[in-house]
Amino acid sequence: MSQLQIGFLLFPKLTQLDLTGPVQVLSRLPGARLHLIWKRIEPIASDATLVLTPTTTFADCPRLDVVCVPGGAGADDLLTDDETLAFIRRQAASARFVTAVCTGSLVLGAAGLLEGYRATTHWSAMEHLAAFGARPERTRVCVDGNRITGGGVTAGIDFALTLAAELAGRAVAEMIQLGLEYDPAPPFDAGSPLSAPAEILAAVKERMKPMSERRSAQVARAAARRADSTTAA
Template identity: 30%
Template sequence: MKIIIYVYDGMTMLDAIGPYEVLRYMNDAEVFFVGEKRGEIKADSGFIDFNAKYSIDDIHDADILIIPGSPVAFLKEMKNEKVLSWIRQLDKQTKWTTSVCTGSIILAATGLLSGLKATSHWKIIDLLSDFDAIPTRERVVEQGKYITAAGVSSGVDMALYLTNKIAGDLETKAIQLTIEYDPQPMFNSGNYSSSDKAVIQVANKKLSKDAKKGLGLLGLLKNSKYILKLIK
Protein backbone atom coordinates (compact mmCIF):
# COMPACT_ATOMS: atom_id res chain seq x y z
CA MET A 1 0.00 0.00 0.00
CA LYS A 2 1.83 3.09 -1.27
CA ILE A 3 0.81 6.17 0.72
CA ILE A 4 1.91 9.62 -0.44
CA ILE A 5 1.69 12.61 1.90
CA TYR A 6 2.33 15.89 0.10
CA VAL A 7 4.26 18.39 2.24
CA TYR A 8 5.00 22.08 1.68
CA ASP A 9 6.30 25.16 3.46
CA GLY A 10 3.79 26.58 5.93
CA MET A 11 1.73 23.42 6.35
CA THR A 12 0.20 22.42 9.67
CA MET A 13 2.30 19.54 10.95
CA LEU A 14 -0.51 17.56 12.59
CA ASP A 15 -2.43 17.55 9.29
CA ALA A 16 0.30 15.28 7.92
CA ILE A 17 1.56 13.48 11.02
CA GLY A 18 -1.90 12.60 12.40
CA PRO A 19 -2.87 10.48 9.37
CA TYR A 20 0.69 9.13 9.15
CA GLU A 21 0.56 7.74 12.68
CA VAL A 22 -2.60 5.80 11.80
CA LEU A 23 -1.88 4.63 8.26
CA ARG A 24 1.70 3.52 8.90
CA TYR A 25 0.34 0.66 11.02
CA MET A 26 -1.65 -0.87 8.18
CA ASN A 27 -0.20 -4.11 6.87
CA ASP A 28 2.23 -3.56 3.98
CA ALA A 29 2.01 0.22 4.29
CA GLU A 30 4.77 2.32 2.72
CA VAL A 31 4.62 6.03 3.49
CA PHE A 32 6.42 8.69 1.44
CA PHE A 33 6.61 12.37 2.38
CA VAL A 34 6.83 14.24 -0.90
CA GLY A 35 7.49 17.93 -1.54
CA GLU A 36 7.53 19.95 -4.73
CA LYS A 37 11.29 19.69 -4.27
CA ARG A 38 13.38 17.55 -1.97
CA GLY A 39 14.68 19.13 1.20
CA GLU A 40 13.62 21.17 4.18
CA ILE A 41 9.96 21.98 4.77
CA LYS A 42 9.08 24.67 7.32
CA ALA A 43 5.93 24.12 9.40
CA ASP A 44 3.40 26.91 9.93
CA SER A 45 4.49 27.45 13.55
CA GLY A 46 8.08 28.19 12.63
CA PHE A 47 9.18 25.83 15.39
CA ILE A 48 9.62 22.63 13.39
CA ASP A 49 11.41 21.80 10.15
CA PHE A 50 10.72 18.68 8.16
CA ASN A 51 12.79 16.85 5.54
CA ALA A 52 11.06 15.78 2.34
CA LYS A 53 13.12 12.92 0.94
CA TYR A 54 11.18 12.82 -2.33
CA SER A 55 10.03 15.38 -4.86
CA ILE A 56 6.92 15.26 -7.01
CA ASP A 57 9.21 14.45 -9.94
CA ASP A 58 10.14 11.20 -8.16
CA ILE A 59 6.58 9.98 -7.55
CA HIS A 60 4.25 8.91 -10.35
CA ASP A 61 1.82 6.51 -8.67
CA ALA A 62 0.14 5.93 -5.32
CA ASP A 63 -2.63 3.96 -3.67
CA ILE A 64 -3.42 6.81 -1.26
CA LEU A 65 -2.71 10.52 -1.59
CA ILE A 66 -3.03 12.85 1.42
CA ILE A 67 -2.98 16.63 1.07
CA PRO A 68 -2.50 18.45 4.41
CA GLY A 69 -3.73 21.95 5.10
CA SER A 70 -2.22 25.15 6.46
CA PRO A 71 -3.34 28.49 7.91
CA VAL A 72 -2.13 30.49 4.87
CA ALA A 73 0.26 28.53 2.65
CA PHE A 74 -2.56 26.68 0.92
CA LEU A 75 -3.15 29.94 -0.98
CA LYS A 76 0.18 29.45 -2.77
CA GLU A 77 -0.34 25.76 -3.33
CA MET A 78 -3.80 26.20 -4.86
CA LYS A 79 -2.22 28.39 -7.55
CA ASN A 80 0.85 26.23 -8.15
CA GLU A 81 0.02 24.64 -11.49
CA LYS A 82 2.96 22.23 -11.33
CA VAL A 83 1.66 20.80 -8.06
CA LEU A 84 -1.97 20.81 -9.20
CA SER A 85 -1.03 18.98 -12.40
CA TRP A 86 0.91 16.40 -10.38
CA ILE A 87 -2.11 15.84 -8.12
CA ARG A 88 -4.35 15.33 -11.16
CA GLN A 89 -1.94 12.85 -12.69
CA LEU A 90 -1.43 10.96 -9.43
CA ASP A 91 -5.19 10.89 -8.90
CA LYS A 92 -5.52 8.78 -12.06
CA GLN A 93 -3.61 6.04 -10.20
CA THR A 94 -4.94 6.38 -6.67
CA LYS A 95 -7.53 4.25 -4.97
CA TRP A 96 -8.15 7.06 -2.48
CA THR A 97 -7.42 10.78 -2.74
CA THR A 98 -7.78 12.59 0.57
CA SER A 99 -7.22 15.90 2.32
CA VAL A 100 -7.09 17.39 5.80
CA CYS A 101 -8.21 20.90 6.76
CA THR A 102 -7.48 23.48 4.02
CA GLY A 103 -5.84 20.74 1.99
CA SER A 104 -9.32 20.35 0.54
CA ILE A 105 -8.99 23.83 -1.01
CA ILE A 106 -5.83 22.69 -2.79
CA LEU A 107 -7.59 19.53 -3.91
CA ALA A 108 -10.64 21.50 -5.04
CA ALA A 109 -8.39 23.83 -7.07
CA THR A 110 -7.48 20.86 -9.27
CA GLY A 111 -11.13 20.53 -10.30
CA LEU A 112 -11.35 17.01 -8.90
CA LEU A 113 -13.99 17.95 -6.32
CA SER A 114 -16.24 19.77 -8.78
CA GLY A 115 -19.87 18.95 -7.99
CA LEU A 116 -18.88 16.90 -4.93
CA LYS A 117 -19.48 17.52 -1.24
CA ALA A 118 -16.36 18.36 0.75
CA THR A 119 -15.35 19.69 4.14
CA SER A 120 -12.52 21.87 5.42
CA HIS A 121 -11.60 24.04 8.38
CA TRP A 122 -14.66 25.94 9.61
CA LYS A 123 -13.08 29.37 9.05
CA ILE A 124 -12.65 29.00 5.28
CA ILE A 125 -14.98 26.16 4.34
CA ASP A 126 -17.05 28.47 2.11
CA LEU A 127 -14.06 28.90 -0.21
CA LEU A 128 -14.73 25.40 -1.53
CA SER A 129 -17.66 26.77 -3.49
CA ASP A 130 -15.25 28.92 -5.54
CA PHE A 131 -14.05 25.67 -7.09
CA ASP A 132 -17.53 24.19 -7.60
CA ALA A 133 -17.27 21.89 -4.59
CA ILE A 134 -20.20 21.77 -2.14
CA PRO A 135 -19.16 22.93 1.37
CA THR A 136 -20.39 20.44 3.97
CA ARG A 137 -19.89 20.95 7.71
CA GLU A 138 -19.05 17.38 8.65
CA ARG A 139 -15.91 15.99 10.23
CA VAL A 140 -15.23 13.48 7.45
CA VAL A 141 -16.89 13.51 4.02
CA GLU A 142 -16.64 10.62 1.54
CA GLN A 143 -17.53 11.11 -2.11
CA GLY A 144 -16.49 8.13 -4.17
CA LYS A 145 -12.74 7.78 -3.75
CA TYR A 146 -12.39 11.32 -2.37
CA ILE A 147 -12.33 11.76 1.40
CA THR A 148 -11.99 15.21 2.95
CA ALA A 149 -11.53 15.95 6.64
CA ALA A 150 -12.30 19.11 8.60
CA GLY A 151 -9.69 21.01 10.63
CA VAL A 152 -6.33 19.67 11.84
CA SER A 153 -7.17 16.92 14.38
CA SER A 154 -9.85 15.45 12.12
CA GLY A 155 -7.06 13.97 10.02
CA VAL A 156 -6.76 11.19 12.62
CA ASP A 157 -10.47 10.43 12.28
CA MET A 158 -10.18 10.48 8.50
CA ALA A 159 -7.26 8.06 8.58
CA LEU A 160 -9.13 5.66 10.85
CA TYR A 161 -12.19 5.95 8.61
CA LEU A 162 -10.02 5.13 5.59
CA THR A 163 -8.28 2.26 7.37
CA ASN A 164 -11.65 0.75 8.17
CA LYS A 165 -12.64 0.97 4.50
CA ILE A 166 -9.45 -0.82 3.48
CA ALA A 167 -8.69 -3.24 6.30
CA GLY A 168 -11.91 -3.64 8.26
CA ASP A 169 -13.03 -3.23 11.85
CA LEU A 170 -10.57 -5.46 13.69
CA GLU A 171 -7.40 -3.97 12.24
CA THR A 172 -8.75 -0.43 12.60
CA LYS A 173 -9.66 -0.99 16.24
CA ALA A 174 -6.20 -2.44 16.85
CA ILE A 175 -4.54 0.59 15.27
CA GLN A 176 -6.74 2.92 17.32
CA LEU A 177 -5.59 1.10 20.45
CA THR A 178 -1.97 1.10 19.27
CA ILE A 179 -1.95 4.91 19.17
CA GLU A 180 -4.29 5.01 22.20
CA TYR A 181 -6.68 7.33 20.41
CA ASP A 182 -9.36 7.76 23.05
CA PRO A 183 -10.28 11.45 22.98
CA GLN A 184 -11.94 12.77 26.11
CA PRO A 185 -11.76 16.57 25.78
CA MET A 186 -12.29 18.77 28.80
CA PHE A 187 -14.82 20.89 26.92
CA ASN A 188 -17.34 20.29 24.17
CA SER A 189 -15.99 23.17 22.09
CA GLY A 190 -14.17 21.41 19.27
CA ASN A 191 -17.03 21.71 16.80
CA TYR A 192 -18.04 25.03 15.22
CA SER A 193 -21.72 24.13 15.28
CA SER A 194 -21.76 23.47 19.03
CA SER A 195 -19.43 26.27 20.15
CA ASP A 196 -20.87 29.46 21.59
CA LYS A 197 -20.28 32.89 20.09
CA ALA A 198 -17.66 34.01 22.60
CA VAL A 199 -15.50 30.93 21.96
CA ILE A 200 -15.75 31.41 18.19
CA GLN A 201 -14.69 35.06 18.51
CA VAL A 202 -11.58 34.19 20.53
CA ALA A 203 -10.70 31.36 18.14
CA ASN A 204 -11.11 33.74 15.21
CA LYS A 205 -8.66 36.18 16.77
CA LYS A 206 -6.09 33.42 17.24
CA LEU A 207 -6.50 32.22 13.65
CA SER A 208 -6.29 35.76 12.27
CA LYS A 209 -3.11 36.42 14.23
CA ASP A 210 -1.63 33.16 12.94
CA ALA A 211 -2.64 34.03 9.38
CA LYS A 212 -1.06 37.49 9.53
CA LYS A 213 2.18 35.94 10.77
CA GLY A 214 2.08 33.42 7.95
CA LEU A 215 1.43 36.13 5.37
CA GLY A 216 4.58 37.89 6.46
CA LEU A 217 6.69 34.74 6.37
CA LEU A 218 5.41 33.73 2.93
CA GLY A 219 5.43 37.22 1.48
CA LEU A 220 1.85 37.01 0.24
CA LEU A 221 -0.04 40.15 -0.74
CA LYS A 222 -2.96 41.14 1.47
CA ASN A 223 -5.38 42.12 -1.26
CA SER A 224 -7.29 39.04 -2.28
CA LYS A 225 -10.70 37.95 -1.04
CA TYR A 226 -9.07 34.74 0.19
CA ILE A 227 -6.64 36.60 2.43
CA LEU A 228 -9.33 38.93 3.69
CA LYS A 229 -11.31 35.84 4.71
CA LEU A 230 -8.34 34.59 6.73
CA ILE A 231 -7.47 37.78 8.58
CA LYS A 232 -10.90 39.25 9.35
Protein backbone atom coordinates in the same frame (compact mmCIF):
# COMPACT_ATOMS: atom_id res chain seq x y z
CA MET B 1 1.29 -8.68 -2.75
CA SER B 2 2.44 -5.25 -3.95
CA GLN B 3 3.00 -2.50 -1.42
CA LEU B 4 0.30 0.03 -0.74
CA GLN B 5 1.77 3.36 -1.85
CA ILE B 6 0.46 6.30 0.21
CA GLY B 7 1.71 9.80 -0.53
CA PHE B 8 1.42 12.97 1.55
CA LEU B 9 2.13 16.37 0.09
CA LEU B 10 4.57 18.53 2.04
CA PHE B 11 4.85 22.30 1.68
CA PRO B 12 6.04 25.29 3.72
CA LYS B 13 3.76 26.38 6.59
CA LEU B 14 1.67 23.23 6.62
CA THR B 15 -0.12 22.37 9.86
CA GLN B 16 1.96 19.44 11.03
CA LEU B 17 -0.87 17.60 12.83
CA ASP B 18 -2.85 17.51 9.57
CA LEU B 19 0.07 15.41 8.34
CA THR B 20 1.48 13.61 11.37
CA GLY B 21 -1.86 12.39 12.73
CA PRO B 22 -2.74 10.51 9.52
CA VAL B 23 0.89 9.41 9.05
CA GLN B 24 0.89 7.82 12.51
CA VAL B 25 -2.32 5.93 11.72
CA LEU B 26 -1.60 4.86 8.16
CA SER B 27 2.00 3.86 8.82
CA ARG B 28 0.54 0.97 10.84
CA LEU B 29 -1.35 -0.48 7.88
CA PRO B 30 0.04 -3.86 6.79
CA GLY B 31 2.06 -3.53 3.58
CA ALA B 32 1.88 0.27 3.49
CA ARG B 33 4.75 2.41 2.27
CA LEU B 34 4.44 6.12 2.99
CA HIS B 35 5.99 8.93 0.97
CA LEU B 36 6.42 12.58 1.98
CA ILE B 37 6.50 14.56 -1.24
CA TRP B 38 7.64 18.00 -2.31
CA LYS B 39 9.27 19.65 -5.31
CA ARG B 40 12.74 19.19 -3.84
CA ILE B 41 14.43 17.24 -1.07
CA GLU B 42 14.97 20.01 1.45
CA PRO B 43 13.87 20.74 5.03
CA ILE B 44 10.40 22.27 5.20
CA ALA B 45 9.27 24.39 8.14
CA SER B 46 5.77 23.66 9.40
CA ASP B 47 3.61 26.28 11.09
CA ALA B 48 4.56 24.99 14.55
CA THR B 49 8.36 24.79 14.88
CA LEU B 50 8.71 21.24 13.56
CA VAL B 51 10.84 20.90 10.44
CA LEU B 52 9.94 18.07 8.07
CA THR B 53 12.00 16.45 5.34
CA PRO B 54 10.50 15.04 2.13
CA THR B 55 11.35 11.46 1.20
CA THR B 56 10.78 11.94 -2.53
CA THR B 57 10.13 14.61 -5.14
CA PHE B 58 7.34 15.19 -7.64
CA ALA B 59 9.62 13.82 -10.36
CA ASP B 60 10.63 10.66 -8.48
CA CYS B 61 7.37 9.83 -6.70
CA PRO B 62 5.96 6.40 -7.61
CA ARG B 63 2.37 5.95 -8.71
CA LEU B 64 0.27 6.34 -5.59
CA ASP B 65 -2.68 4.33 -4.39
CA VAL B 66 -3.60 7.15 -2.00
CA VAL B 67 -2.76 10.82 -2.42
CA CYS B 68 -3.33 13.08 0.59
CA VAL B 69 -3.04 16.86 0.89
CA PRO B 70 -2.82 18.31 4.42
CA GLY B 71 -3.76 21.90 5.19
CA GLY B 72 -2.42 24.96 6.93
CA ALA B 73 -1.66 28.55 6.02
CA GLY B 74 0.79 27.39 3.36
CA ALA B 75 -1.96 25.53 1.53
CA ASP B 76 -3.34 28.87 0.37
CA ASP B 77 -0.19 29.44 -1.70
CA LEU B 78 -0.77 26.14 -3.50
CA LEU B 79 -4.14 27.21 -4.88
CA THR B 80 -2.37 28.96 -7.78
CA ASP B 81 0.80 26.80 -7.86
CA ASP B 82 0.64 25.17 -11.30
CA GLU B 83 3.45 22.68 -10.66
CA THR B 84 1.87 21.34 -7.49
CA LEU B 85 -1.66 21.23 -8.92
CA ALA B 86 -0.42 19.36 -12.00
CA PHE B 87 1.35 16.79 -9.83
CA ILE B 88 -1.79 16.19 -7.76
CA ARG B 89 -3.91 15.80 -10.90
CA ARG B 90 -1.45 13.28 -12.39
CA GLN B 91 -1.44 11.16 -9.28
CA ALA B 92 -5.21 11.43 -8.76
CA ALA B 93 -5.87 10.07 -12.26
CA SER B 94 -4.88 6.54 -11.18
CA ALA B 95 -5.14 6.67 -7.37
CA ARG B 96 -7.62 4.50 -5.51
CA PHE B 97 -8.35 7.35 -3.10
CA VAL B 98 -7.92 11.11 -3.47
CA THR B 99 -7.92 12.69 -0.04
CA ALA B 100 -7.25 15.79 2.03
CA VAL B 101 -7.30 17.06 5.59
CA CYS B 102 -8.32 20.54 6.71
CA THR B 103 -7.70 23.22 4.04
CA GLY B 104 -5.95 20.67 1.88
CA SER B 105 -9.47 20.18 0.50
CA LEU B 106 -9.23 23.61 -1.14
CA VAL B 107 -6.08 22.46 -2.93
CA LEU B 108 -7.94 19.44 -4.31
CA GLY B 109 -10.66 21.85 -5.38
CA ALA B 110 -8.19 24.14 -7.13
CA ALA B 111 -6.85 21.08 -8.96
CA GLY B 112 -10.37 20.39 -10.24
CA LEU B 113 -10.75 17.20 -8.22
CA LEU B 114 -13.82 18.03 -6.11
CA GLU B 115 -16.22 19.16 -8.82
CA GLY B 116 -19.61 17.65 -7.92
CA TYR B 117 -18.29 15.86 -4.83
CA ARG B 118 -19.31 16.30 -1.23
CA ALA B 119 -16.36 17.49 0.86
CA THR B 120 -15.41 18.99 4.19
CA THR B 121 -12.59 21.19 5.47
CA HIS B 122 -11.72 23.37 8.46
CA TRP B 123 -14.80 25.26 9.67
CA SER B 124 -13.19 28.60 8.84
CA ALA B 125 -12.78 27.63 5.18
CA MET B 126 -16.09 25.82 4.58
CA GLU B 127 -17.54 28.73 2.62
CA HIS B 128 -14.84 28.39 -0.04
CA LEU B 129 -15.52 24.80 -1.16
CA ALA B 130 -18.41 25.83 -3.40
CA ALA B 131 -16.08 28.06 -5.43
CA PHE B 132 -14.52 24.84 -6.75
CA GLY B 133 -17.79 23.06 -7.47
CA ALA B 134 -17.75 20.98 -4.28
CA ARG B 135 -20.76 20.44 -2.05
CA PRO B 136 -19.76 21.49 1.50
CA GLU B 137 -20.62 19.12 4.32
CA ARG B 138 -19.94 20.13 7.91
CA THR B 139 -18.66 16.86 9.34
CA ARG B 140 -15.46 15.37 10.77
CA VAL B 141 -15.00 13.04 7.80
CA CYS B 142 -16.72 13.12 4.44
CA VAL B 143 -16.66 10.11 2.08
CA ASP B 144 -17.98 10.51 -1.46
CA GLY B 145 -16.85 7.77 -3.82
CA ASN B 146 -13.07 7.71 -3.77
CA ARG B 147 -12.87 11.24 -2.38
CA ILE B 148 -12.30 11.31 1.39
CA THR B 149 -11.82 14.63 3.16
CA GLY B 150 -11.31 15.48 6.81
CA GLY B 151 -12.20 18.54 8.84
CA GLY B 152 -9.71 20.70 10.68
CA VAL B 153 -6.46 19.41 12.19
CA THR B 154 -7.50 16.82 14.81
CA ALA B 155 -10.15 15.43 12.45
CA GLY B 156 -7.20 14.07 10.48
CA ILE B 157 -7.01 11.12 12.89
CA ASP B 158 -10.71 10.32 12.34
CA PHE B 159 -10.10 10.70 8.61
CA ALA B 160 -7.13 8.32 8.69
CA LEU B 161 -8.98 5.65 10.66
CA THR B 162 -11.87 5.88 8.17
CA LEU B 163 -9.41 5.50 5.29
CA ALA B 164 -7.66 2.60 7.06
CA ALA B 165 -10.99 0.78 7.28
CA GLU B 166 -11.58 1.35 3.56
CA LEU B 167 -8.14 -0.01 2.72
CA ALA B 168 -7.78 -2.90 5.17
CA GLY B 169 -11.12 -3.46 6.90
CA ARG B 170 -12.69 -2.28 10.12
CA ALA B 171 -10.89 -4.77 12.36
CA VAL B 172 -7.47 -3.49 11.27
CA ALA B 173 -8.59 0.12 11.75
CA GLU B 174 -9.87 -0.68 15.25
CA MET B 175 -6.60 -2.40 16.14
CA ILE B 176 -4.73 0.73 15.05
CA GLN B 177 -7.08 2.92 17.06
CA LEU B 178 -6.54 0.80 20.19
CA GLY B 179 -2.78 0.70 19.69
CA LEU B 180 -2.75 4.50 19.56
CA GLU B 181 -5.17 4.72 22.52
CA TYR B 182 -7.26 7.11 20.49
CA ASP B 183 -10.10 7.68 22.94
CA PRO B 184 -10.60 11.45 22.95
CA ALA B 185 -12.18 13.16 25.94
CA PRO B 186 -11.45 16.89 25.55
CA PRO B 187 -11.37 18.98 28.72
CA PHE B 188 -13.52 21.72 27.16
CA ASP B 189 -16.53 21.74 24.85
CA ALA B 190 -15.07 24.42 22.60
CA GLY B 191 -13.79 22.39 19.65
CA SER B 192 -16.46 23.47 17.18
CA PRO B 193 -17.96 26.84 16.27
CA LEU B 194 -21.30 25.25 17.09
CA SER B 195 -20.33 24.53 20.70
CA ALA B 196 -17.69 27.13 21.58
CA PRO B 197 -18.78 30.08 23.74
CA ALA B 198 -19.66 33.11 21.63
CA GLU B 199 -16.80 35.20 23.01
CA ILE B 200 -14.27 32.45 22.24
CA LEU B 201 -15.55 32.08 18.69
CA ALA B 202 -15.38 35.84 18.17
CA ALA B 203 -11.82 35.99 19.51
CA VAL B 204 -10.63 33.17 17.25
CA LYS B 205 -12.28 34.72 14.20
CA GLU B 206 -10.59 38.03 14.97
CA ARG B 207 -7.21 36.35 15.37
CA MET B 208 -7.69 34.49 12.08
CA LYS B 209 -8.97 37.52 10.17
CA PRO B 210 -5.75 38.38 8.25
CA MET B 211 -5.30 34.77 7.14
CA SER B 212 -8.98 34.46 6.23
CA GLU B 213 -8.85 37.60 4.10
CA ARG B 214 -5.75 36.37 2.30
CA ARG B 215 -7.36 32.96 1.75
CA SER B 216 -10.48 34.55 0.29
CA ALA B 217 -8.35 36.44 -2.22
CA GLN B 218 -6.42 33.32 -3.15
CA VAL B 219 -9.61 31.29 -3.59
CA ALA B 220 -11.03 33.99 -5.87
CA ARG B 221 -7.87 33.93 -8.01
CA ALA B 222 -7.84 30.14 -8.17
CA ALA B 223 -11.53 29.91 -9.04
CA ALA B 224 -11.10 32.51 -11.79
CA ARG B 225 -8.15 30.58 -13.23
CA ARG B 226 -10.21 27.39 -13.29
CA ALA B 227 -13.09 29.18 -14.98
CA ASP B 228 -10.73 30.59 -17.62
CA SER B 229 -9.16 27.17 -18.29
CA THR B 230 -12.60 25.56 -18.59
CA THR B 231 -13.75 28.21 -21.04
CA ALA B 232 -10.56 27.83 -23.08
CA ALA B 233 -11.03 24.06 -23.24
